[in-house]
Amino acid sequence: MASRSPKAPDVSGILVIDKPQGVTSHDVVAAVRGALHMRRVGHAGTLDPMATGVLIVGFGYATRLLNYIVGADKTYEATIRLGQRTTTDDADGDILPWGSAPADAHDLTAASDSVPSQEDVAARLRALTRDDVERMIAERFLGRIEQVPSTFSAIKIHGQRAYDLAREGKDVELEARPVTIHAFTVLDCDIPGSANTDSVNTGSVNDDAVAYGPHLDLAVRVTCSSGTYIRALARDLGRVLGVGGHLTRLRRVRVGSFDVTASNVVTAHTENRTFTNRDGETVTRAKAILDVPNDQATTVVDDRRTALLTRVIGMPQAARLTLPHLDITDDEAKELRFGRRIDHVVAEPTAAIAGNDLVAIVERANSRQSKPSVVFPAASAEAVTAAAEPLS
Template sequence: MLESPPDGILLVDKPQGISSHRVVSIARRRLGLKKIGHAGTLDPMATGLLILGVGSSTRLLTHLVGLDKTYTATIRLGVSTDSDDADGTPTAAPGIVDADVSDAAVEQAVAAQRGRIDQVPSTVSAIKVDGRRAYDLARKGEEVVLRSRSVTVSRFEVTDRRDRTVSVDGEDVRVVDLDVVVACSSGTYVRALARDVGAALGTGAHLTALRRTEVGPFVVDDAVDLEDDATDVRAALARPVDIARRLFPTVTLDPVAAKDLADGKRVRVEQPDDDGPVAAVASAADRLVGLVSVRRGQLRVITNFPTPTGA
């Protein structure tokens, strides 16, 4: 009997130094499948949780992109870079000698970045300006002006600090490294938070480390290392029905109703109105039939999922 093609959601712990697209390429090779996508990228410098969709489960990714994120990071006060992280070129290194970087001053600068804020993304970012990526424009020396966007930072906390001396272009510079935890809405740039804290303190700043630890209810501790040949990648795939149950309310369908919904027919349920997504689950097969909304007791498909061959 032929093995069914791989399908599901894969939690990956991205290592440092490779792009998110490289992670997708590795997953394609390991699974022997081209249809793999991701629910949001990480910069090459960053590590941590990437969510990949495999096979028909790529249809779930649209509903995962907007989930809140949690990061751990290290902000270096005293040095700015053109990318706001350690992969960039230093643009200023005033250090901290002439600035107030007391715990109270740092807390005031950090507190100003909590809550609902208007944030200007980092210049070296994937945001498009007139159809071109901002980082492409910046690397060609063209002026990049990005509009601010409203984001929510629900947690921004300093967990440790270290005063130290580092070398920047052969010069010794006094800096402060702040270890922080950030919980934020999708679209928030932690690099920009570092930049703006440094600007408030008059020292400049950039990220020296960034790790994504959570995406919605998913945690990096449950993720796999794709570069480890011992990892059974297929076994690590989470079923779309299990992912949907963690994210959305559920309506359970008997076999007839499940088939009718899959066939595009109208299905009536005793369920309150809900704009969705609501996970429509076939009870007998324990399978995700689709993501739906509920209107006047009738299901309306938002995203359908194909019935497995032979089901």
């Protein structure tokens, strides 16, 4: 493998990646790690393989900012399919037939101990109006709500991921947790005012799923707190409407101040790669490919790394986009880097910045002073120049 150029500046920063469908967030991190030839790379907030959109990737010392970014509010655009349920609450799961299985503990569609019949669901879909959907959203899915995550989520139960336990056929019981839905807007739908037989689609996610009944699709935009599962929103909206539901498309368009439309965003695509594993089996899997120069010239490593660095959001700007910030003097920067307090009072974690140098994240120490909770080494002039491209 080609080695990193010894002349390349040792930089840290944030990249906003537009994650493609079909790969994991870890696959994108691996692509950035390979392009920059750096080990210290991480991301803020996992996206499912089915999902696309904003994935914040930090490298170098910027990985220390990821814990602050991950808690930011997020905006998603999605398609919710009403009339069908799946095992995973999204299009990657198997469609569940109506009327043949007992309702689970959280199944709000069930008035008794059984799931509604396919005929009942079809009748409810035909009677459904856009006003019905928007009224239910306003009543049940705005503000602070309690949400039970999908059993196929990445939440850990006694050290194991919920989706691993679910795939092993084990019972997974997750506790409801509070989340905040700031906005939940229906952008478009298959319901032309009042649904009728002609407006209810007979298509389906899978080719063999026609037997599982008709459906209606809603295009929605959701702005929510960190920790909200859009799959669970789709599932629960379908439940309270009495028709079931799941997610067929998900795109994250914003994380905090980082937006997918910004000029610095790095796009990516997927390519299938076939290889032989240690057991001698031929395996094909998707790989994330960053859309930066990747020719076969001898300088390909430096070219790709340089091209990617032109999209980097430097440390001071990334901090300003993530946290409140405090401008400090060079003397105060020295004090913070020695672990000492400075005579400023902050109400919450705040980025302390001296010129174009992110010095520390500070927090309140007492009524007169703040203390460093995270300290960053002084950036070299070369690194600052390389990673100071503004976000627009």
